[in-house]
Amino acid sequence: xxxxxxxxxxxxxxxxxxxxxxxxxxxxxxxxxxxxxxxxxxxxxxxxxxxxxxxxxxxxxxxxxxxxxxxxxxxxxxxxxxxx
Numbered sequence: 755x756x757x758x759x760x761x762x763x764x765x766x767x768x769x770x771x772x773x774x775x776x777x778x779x780x781x782x783x784x785x786x787x788x789x790x791x792x793x794x795x796x797x798x799x800x801x802x803x804x805x806x807x808x809x810x811x812x813x814x815x816x817x818x819x820x821x822x823x824x825x826x827x828x829x830x831x832x833x834x835x836x837x838x
Contacts, residue, residue: 766805773798773806780812783820792818 767773770793777784792798798814800806 765808766801766803767808767811768805770806773811776808776811777815777819780815781822782815783822784815 767776770789774784774786774789777789789798792814797818798806798811801810
C-alpha cells in the first residue's frame, strides 16, 4: 500500500505522462486515457507552476484508482489509516 507520509509536498513531476509512469510503477491500475480524462474532469490538477505534486497524485490514486494487487479502491477505513 502506498502512503503519503514520506512524500514532501514539494516533490513534483513535470508532466501528466510522468504521472502515468509514476502511478504504474506504484502498482495502481490506470490507463493513459482514463488519466487524461480524470485530468479534464478536475480529479487531478497541476499546481500553479504546472507540475503535479506527488502528494496530490497519491491522494488522487487512493480516491479514484484501483490497486493492481487487490483490484479494488481503498476503503474508508484504509483512507483514514493513511491520513492519520
